[in-house]
Amino acid sequence: MKKNSLDFWVGLFVVTGFVALLFLGLKAGNMSSFSFAKNYSVTAKFDNIGGLKPRAPVKSAGVVVGRVAAIQFDDKTYQATVTLHLEENFHFPKDSSAKILTSGLLGEQYIGLEAGGNDQMLAQGSKITQTQSAIVLESLISQFLYNKAADAGKEKD
Amino acid sequence: MNVLVDRITRLGGFVRLNIAGIGHATAMFITVIRRSIGLLKRFRLVSDQVFFLGNYSFVIIAVSGLFVGFVLGLQGYYTLNRYGSEQALGLLVALSLTRELGPVVTALLFAGRAGTSLTAEIGLMKAGEQLSAMEMMAVDPVARVIAPRFWAGVIAMPILAAIFSAVGIVGGYLVGVPLIGVDSGAFWSQMQGGVDVLKDVGNGVIKSVVFGIAVTFIALYQGYESKPTPEGVSLATTRTVVISSLAVLALDFLLTAVMFST
Numbered sequence: 001m002k003k004n005s006l007d008f009w010v011g012l013f014v015v016t017g018f019v020a021l022l023f024l025g026l027k028a029g030n031m032s033s034f035s036f037a038k039n040y041s042v043t044a045k046f047d048n049i050g051g052l053k054p055r056a057p058v059k060s061a062g063v064v065v066g067r068v069a070a071i072q073f074d075d076k077t078y079q080a081t082v083t084l085h086l087e088e089n090f091h092f093p094k095d096s097s098a099k100i101l102t103s104g105l106l107g108e109q110y111i112g113l114e115a116g117g118n119d120q121m122l123a124q125g126s127k128i129t130q131t132q133s134a135i136v137l138e139s140l141i142s143q144f145l146y147n148k149a150a151d152a153g154k155e156k157d
Numbered sequence: 158m159n160v161l162v163d164r165i166t167r168l169g170g171f172v173r174l175n176i177a178g179i180g181h182a183t184a185m186f187i188t189v190i191r192r193s194i195g196l197l198k199r200f201r202l203v204s205d206q207v208f209f210l211g212n213y214s215f216v217i218i219a220v221s222g223l224f225v226g227f228v229l230g231l232q233g234y235y236t237l238n239r240y241g242s243e244q245a246l247g248l249l250v251a252l253s254l255t256r257e258l259g260p261v262v263t264a265l266l267f268a269g270r271a272g273t274s275l276t277a278e279i280g281l282m283k284a285g286e287q288l289s290a291m292e293m294m295a296v297d298p299v300a301r302v303i304a305p306r307f308w309a310g311v312i313a314m315p316i317l318a319a320i321f322s323a324v325g326i327v328g329g330y331l332v333g334v335p336l337i338g339v340d341s342g343a344f345w346s347q348m349q350g351g352v353d354v355l356k357d358v359g360n361g362v363i364k365s366v367v368f369g370i371a372v373t374f375i376a377l378y379q380g381y382e383s384k385p386t387p388e389g390v391s392l393a394t395t396r397t398v399v400i401s402s403l404a405v406l407a408l409d410f411l412l413t414a415v416m417f418s419t
Contacts, residue, residue: 006204006205006208007201007204009208009212010204010205010207010208010211010212013207013208013211013212013215013313013316014207014312014316016215016316016320017315017316017317017319017320019323020316020319020320020322020323020324021319021323021358021362023323023326024255024319024322024323024326024354024358025354025358027326027345027349108350
């Protein structure tokens with residue numbers, strides 16, 4: 001009799017451990033956002049991806065429609081080739097544009113997809129041709145300073 | 158001059174003794190692994206030990222996890238508030254717990270609670286000549302006594318560490334959201350966005366398994382090699398706590414450097 005009750009408590013202990021692990025995985029981790037939905041991949045080329053990382057979201061109208069799967073460097077065109085996985089039930093026209101945007105002011109970077117007007121839709125392996133690179137803060141600042149210096153120069157004339 | 162030579166000789170002898178001890182411990186480790194195959198048929202031995210090591214530790218681990226979560230929530234809030242990032246409190250609590258505090262604090266508590274009881278039990282068995290009696294009866298004491306306790310410790314540690322981390326996150330939530338007023342949605346969504354299941358939770362589980370192996374084996378070895386007197390057992394339990402705590406912290410540093418290097 002005592003043996004049976006020990007087994008029960010050991011079993012309960014192990015089950016509690018599994019529940020704790022499950023909690024950590026689902027509630028605390030990002031397992032629930034593993035989309036088991038089918039997706040198709042498209043590629044896009046960017047001049048500068050900024051701080052974009054794999055697993056970053058792809059959003060359209062602010063709603064997540066996919067994930068960044070891989071980022072590679074193409075040393076023939078010296079651009080970054082980004083592979084996106086888009087969910088099966090979302091279709092975008094062939095001339096959609098992809099921009100690298102920042103959530104908030106200094107937050108994580110994601111890809112914003114804006115639909116175009118073409119009749120044909122993107123399919124597995126399509127390329128997105130209209131792309132806009134990430135905004136690099138340093139270039140903005142140097143551009144701003146250059147403009148300021150140019151204005152000051154013009155005033156002198 | 159002679160005193161100096163004598164001191165150096167003693168130092169050399171001390172180092173050789175300790176290295177021989179490490180070699181002896183490694184040999185016993187391999188013996189434990191080899192004799193463990195028979196445990197698959199007699200799993201009751203292991204599960205009984207899981208009860209003694211795991212269930213009895215459950216209360217201290219869960220309560221410690223809760224209070225560590227509370228403190229993380231408070232201290233994290235005070236620090237993050239200075240930089241206007243108090244929305245990231247959930248992320249801070251979860252990452253600290255799953256990556257580091259869960260495995261390490263659980264291992265230290267486990268060494269103190271379960272390690273000392275293992276060492277004392279084995280040491281008293283040795284002092285009462287129970288282990289020699291088993292050998293007389295052609296029952297291998299390593300297979301019958303040491304191996305079940307070893308595997309029970311290895312099984313119990315990750316479970317306890319997961320419970321610690323989970324209860325700690327709940328504790329951080331209780332302090333952060335109802336008590337202090339951090340936004341509940343931001344708490345969970347920032348956490349879910351930043352905690353990677355494979356890298357953070359998974360590496361934490363790997364760490365806790367490694368710590369379980371280290372702590373349990375050190376406890377068993379110290380008990381097995383203790384002098385069969387009351388003072389010997391007391392010295393062995395002290396050495397268990399000291400050596401396993403240092404081993405846990407050193408292994409933590411090594412594992413963190415390997416796992417989380419970018």
